[in-house]
Amino acid sequence: MSIADKLIQSRQWMMEGWSPSEPAHTEEEGGCGVTGFACSIPVGGKHIYEPSVQMHNRGNGKGGGIAAVGLVPEQMGVTREILDNDYILQIALLDPKCLNTVEAEFVTPMFDVHHSQSVPHVEDYREIDGLDVRPPDIQRYFVKPKKDVLAKFAQERGLVGLGERDIEEEFMYQNAFALNTQYYAALGDKQAFVMSQGRNMIILKIVGYAELIVNYYQLDDFKAHVWIAHQRYPTRGRVWHPGGAHPFCGMNEALVHNGDFANYYSVCEYLAQRNIKPLFLTDTEVSILVFDLWNRVYKYPLEYIIEGLAPTSERDFDMLPKEKQEVYRRIQQGHIHASPDGPWFFIIARNDVENDAFQLLGITDTAMLRPQVFALQDGEVQIGLVCSEKQAIDATLASLACEDSRFCTVADDYWNARGGSYTDGGSFMFTVKHQGDGTYKLNCTDKFGRERRAKSREQRTGDPVELASAVQGISSALTDVSGWSLFQVLRSASAGMSLEDFKAFCTRVAESAKTDPERAAAINAFTLMIDRRYQTGPNQRGRIVEAVNKALAAVLGGVPSITGEAASKYARIDWETRGMLRAPNGLEEVLVVNGHDFPPEGDECDARVVYEAYELGWKQFICHGYVGQRFLGVGLGPDSQGCVIDAYDSTGDYLASGLDGATVTVHGNAQDQLAQIMREGRLVVHGDVGQTFMYGAKGGTVYVKGNAAGRPLINSVGRPRVTINGTCLDFLAESFMAGDPLNGGGFVILNGVRLDEDGSVIDLDTPYSGSNLFSLASGGAIYVRDPHMTLDNEQLNGGEYYELTDADWQLIKPYLEENEQLFDIPVSRLLTVDGTEMDPSKIYRKVAPAQKKVAAAAATAADDDVMNNDEESDE
């Protein structure tokens, strides 16, 4: 009998009382906010605090949890040896009185306890704002199962012959199951449950927002390599214990989940066939049970586990190498019933004991129905991050950088993933590997084990630039209001100065910008520094941008406050002064909104200030300091032409949704649901855009420097004209209904390029790797730059490839020229392949609806305007 069979058989007793006809009802929940990071050095719990706060509006304060992996022996009160080898059994006591009986039944007789403690916490939970339900007392034990107990267990359960660790872990698992059954899942009061029991890792959860755990259990300086947190959104109103909160523990891993399954019962059935019974009745619990089964029982490598969870299908499957197809086909045949169906996104923190490494994993569902952002920062210390929203990543980095200058507030790379894709598998893992000398190094790999590096830093130093002489040139550079002269100076400084000098230089520039024209020059130049790519010599781009951000904030912070007399072209408003909003007077033209302290939505949010200011007559806005505030540019109403908004930092969801005339520019990456139902106006994004970009849009001119995530321009109608320079994950322009582009309708230009850190244009392997392009579309077109003809018919469903005509080229050319102006992506470069400039028709292909008989109504009804006729008949 195989090890797997033995383990499964040993669990037969656990299925007692399970009935296939009466599946337990799942605890209902929607999505949530998840965040996590892995770091080459252990860092304090306070750094999971900030990103958790940023995820507030993704939870409802009725469940929060965190996990920490890769701990520090001293703070745990044990030796390194015990920390590495023992299981950290943490029992949550919902009823503190049951401690002795639980201990007597499930701890003392089974384990050698090397250390035990009651997890310290703030004395009175009511001292912590927002904590309404007393968190459970937690008893923590460092344990190893007793030798004789283990021998007896192996004997009784038929596990003799398995490795010692295998038996040990199975013992831990079954013992926890027994405890949970008796004290949690059985009828009657819920009294206690095992919160976690892995090695060198802990899980804590409460009824409340996740960050309150840091407060309550006093984890500010409690250090770990990997942290994950979860804000839960249970739909029930009343929750009195955190049993259903995330993370859930497997053996040495903790899993948090955003989404919910359509096939909970099917997965439960699959598990039941393998003698596994869920006790907590949430999707998340069954997810970790599946993971644990594949990991510990079937001993699948991580790649296969990911394949099992997010299977590669259709065209993606066809694109895989033969040998992978064979393995994957087997995995799918065996385990498709355990593959979660519906929207989900997992973050897993794990102690990879076998490889002496700690790991953080993000796995995306195959339809990318949940938002997710990955990020990586290299340097003296390395950190990998994955979150539901980008601002949580930036909040983590800001928190870390504040404490330790080795961290930078800007990551080197941010990206999304497509679940089940042949390119990266939709999953990335950050592995913190012990180097043997007590230090750790972090690397990032995708599902297939391919490493993803933060951009390799060019060591080429630019021509040296002297700080002193550069400072002398500031005042003359500031006379060019366009900022272009100053940008040139800053750019060469970034490559030719040390980082320290560059920072000092930026500070001096900010200090020198005193008059309005100088301010304009500085703002424009700093903006170009943020938007553009250029050689930064030995300096990391993230560091340069960090310095520029800081200097820009200083310039913007230096303009007169709205509370004073109108004295400048600029006026500044922030959370403190929001009540003083007034119409622009005298010279005033530009309202600088510092969004930092505003709530992300609701009647008090910054986007409302912008909208009210617009009503009062303000037309130009510089909005900065964002940490995920939503709805910027929303609510301006129709005909908002002439209104111009420039947005900096981590802008939030729904930006520019409903835009109808105004111009919005995002200097950096943007988030989800951008420009939904947009009708007129202009949107420029100097970075990537997130999920459902321009869903249901009706028009507008839009330029995106980078990529779009899943489902861009879905259900879009009318005449949107969109240029995307990177790629899109999948479902681009599904149900596109944008007329005939050559006759006033809409289109998307997809260039399939990226900019490297020097600003050079690099062709992607394919402009579009998704399996669904222009599906079910009835109007509009996609002009895709595909000189190597990598796109195939498999990707279409109702569309057709057409050769680019001259009329097509005349249509898109002005947009590409504008694109060149905005992003420095030359049209001539786009037309160049392998060093040769070619005719546009050899470079671009047109995807448009397949020719078919035009529906009869279009022809016959063309002369009938129902609404007008009807009006006439009433008169």
Add this chain to the structure above:
Amino acid sequence: MAITVDPHRPIRPDHDLGLSVPKREVKPAPDRWRNQLGKYRVWRYEELCKKCGKCAEICPNGVHVRPEGYAGFVRPLESKCTAETCKKNGTYCVDNCPQKALRTEVLPLYKSLGDFRWTADLILSTWHMAETGELPEGELESEVGNSGGGFDKIRFKFPENGQRTNPDEISTAIPLNRREDGRPKITIDLPVYGGGMSFGSVSPVTILSKARAATAWNIFSCTGEGGYIDRLIPYKDHMITQVATGLFGVREETIRRARIVEFKYAQGAKPGLGGHLLGDKNTPAVAAMRGAVPGTSLFSPFPFHSVYSIEDHKKHVDWIRHVNPRALVSAKVSTPIDVDMVAVGSYFAGANIVHLDGSYGGTGAAPDIAKKNIAMPIEYAIPKVARFLVEEGIRDEVTLIVSGGIRTPWDMAKAIALGADGVVIGTPEMVALGCIRCGKCESGKGCARGIATTDAEMVKKMDIEWGTQRLINMLHAWRLQLVDILSRFGMSDVKELRGRTDLLRHLDYEEA
């Protein structure tokens, strides 16, 4: 060829167009066709008839009419005939005709009209209400259909010899915002309003008739997802702007002018399926409203592509609230097995109205395989949700509106007794306008009766004044019936009826 609608064109009030201001008063609105369908066919054998006038004298319904100054009779107004009743009451013209010149029989069309849910009697009684504003009397079964389940198996347990309340003192109004969230306290005068039907699925005449009737009764109608046609603007205080999954025609100004914004997540008739408007109905005018290409089939996805979870829903609600902070939010959801959780989740995400759409509804456009087969029947969903809202302690902060197969005022009252605050109707409005439930709404140019069509010629088959009056009349009759039910229970306010399941009995579960 696309038509562009000038967004700045002046909006003329309807009275400029020669239309009346809709009023809450009953006026006769006879059928649009000369020979109205009824239960019976009546023959007069002219060669036998002596024109004695006995029949006209005895008929209680005015079937036999001799216009003044004429010797002969016009063709019998057979739709008014109640032959079976007359036989019993001795008012049967056939028996009383000295010449045996008259004959009646059940109209073959009557036998083929309707279906088990919407029986011929229900259709005819709805027509009666729409024509007269009064409750049907006589032999039509106007309380229940013949579906063998649902509301057809539920009856009220009226008290015997109970004290009746004075109908004049009974309130049928319900509040729509029961939260203390600073948003307007909107009250409607009847616990019923009109469901969303898009411009495209139905004609502008139908849409305007609905809106005008809603205005007269101080209730609401809903745009559906085909955009907000200009001519609705005068009625904006009684129009719900629907934000559905296709986002067709949704613009900031349409959100801003609405007092209620409805998110259509799903329809009970076709959960898991989006809306679809087949190419033939997508005329240039419809396409212009939606910004689409005329003649192409338009599909709404399922679900919202930007909403896959409860926190997405909250964000979605926040978005609409940001555009219009004064608007109430209604979340229209179908009735899956966990409908109770969905409802509570919607509430916590900020919805003022939770609108459950059960499985019986749907017109011809909903696929037969989906109708009645996927979602939970509404009479199960209502108590399930109402009970859960009570358990969660939020029952009095939510307005629970239900739809999906509400055909009659009886259904409405039963839904309220099961735990709803009010109902939304769709098909009864269509029937009032002359729908015969042929189920061909979506195909070709749409409805042969000019209700669910956008074809310019077909649209002209109906007149707005007439449509408005038919609906005003029907609602008047619905109110009469509801008041009568409340009166028999000794209640003076429809809110007292809510959740009174103890007043209901189900024929299948009665003790022998």
